[in-house]
Amino acid sequence: MTAPNENRFDVVIAVDGPAASGKGTIARALAAHFGLPHMDTGSLYRAVGFAVLRAGGDPADAALATACARTLDVKMLDDPALRESTTARAASVVSAHPEVRAALLECQQAFARQPGGAVLDGRDIGTVIAPDADLKIFVTASLDVRAKRRQAETPERDYAVVRANLAERDARDSGRDAAPLRQADDSILLDTSDMDRETAIARAIALAEARLAEKAGLR
Numbered sequence: 663m664t665a666p667n668e669n670r671f672d673v674v675i676a677v678d679g680p681a682a683s684g685k686g687t688i689a690r691a692l693a694a695h696f697g698l699p700h701m702d703t704g705s706l707y708r709a710v711g712f713a714v715l716r717a718g719g720d721p722a723d724a725a726l727a728t729a730c731a732r733t734l735d736v737k738m739l740d741d742p743a744l745r746e747s748t749t750a751r752a753a754s755v756v757s758a759h760p761e762v763r764a765a766l767l768e769c770q771q772a773f774a775r776q777p778g779g780a781v782l783d784g785r786d787i788g789t790v791i792a793p794d795a796d797l798k799i800f801v802t803a804s805l806d807v808r809a810k811r812r813q814a815e816t817p818e819r820d821y822a823v824v825r826a827n828l829a830e831r832d833a834r835d836s837g838r839d840a841a842p843l844r845q846a847d848d849s850i851l852l853d854t855s856d857m858d859r860e861t862a863i864a865r866a867i868a869l870a871e872a873r874l875a876e877k878a879g880l881r
């Protein structure tokens with residue numbers, strides 16, 4: 663691991679993109695490379711969705727989802743149940759409620775503002791959570807490629823079902839009024855459809871190194 667930044671100045675990196683695009687892989691690699699803390703913001707929404715399902719509720723119930731967001735137990739964030747496709751769907755439904763997003767805003771912004779900086783990945787990091795981020799990367803890949811990658815994590819699942827679930831979630835995430843999934847105007851598009859993990863990570867690190875060198879030169 664190299665630490666070219668060495669906290670001479672704060673570095674905030676925003677990584678956004680659709681479901682299973684590889685944004686978490688890239689965000690974790692950037693965080694390790696620069697010695698920065700990383701937040702997977704999707705796990706917050708997954709935890710809220712899971713809490714609603716566990717309470718026997720409907721993720722479309724804004725009042726219940728908001729109550730779950732306001733009382734979120736951070737211990738839940740490592741629960742393997744969060745990775746289930748039913749939880750992912752519930753996350754996508756609860757995340758469309760503006761009150762749920764409001765309840766989760768402060769902890770994400772505080773994470774982004776910590777001394778030294780941070781890497782966050784999600785859907786609205788570059789647009790809402792950290793609009794002044796030093797580097798914004800919008801990671802994408804074709805739906806077919808993303809579905810293959812997600813299915814490879816759980817090969818027992820049917821490819822067509824995995825693909826349909828991702829497409830449904832992308833449509834909901836992009837179509838909602840509250841902080842929809844969209845590429846920030848000042849972000850760099852990284853289409854990894856034809857890149858393996860190592861190539862995609864190397865490309866993201868090169869982008870970040872270039873941005874940091876530019877920022878250092880401006881000081």
Ligand SMILES: Nc1ncnc2c1ncn2[C@@H]1O[C@H](COP(=O)(O)OP(=O)(O)O)[C@@H](O)[C@H]1O
Nearest residue numbers: 681682683684685686687811854857858859862
């Ligand atoms: N460029 C890539 N090539 C092949 N597989 C990848 C690539 N990027 C990520 N993956 C794999 O695809 C899956 C989804 O990646 P992940 O980083 O979890 O995506 P996201 O955070 O966008 O949901 C993981 O199993 C990951 O190892």
Ligand SMILES: Nc1ccn([C@@H]2O[C@H](COP(=O)(O)OP(=O)(O)O)[C@@H](O)[C@H]2O)c(=O)n1
Nearest residue numbers: 681682703704705707753754757784785786
């Ligand atoms: N910053 C974020 C992160 C996730 N989400 C929601 O949470 C769901 C799960 O996010 P995730 O990042 O864990 O999903 P994957 O891309 O890993 O499949 C998404 O489908 C979005 O609906 C969001 O609205 N805003």
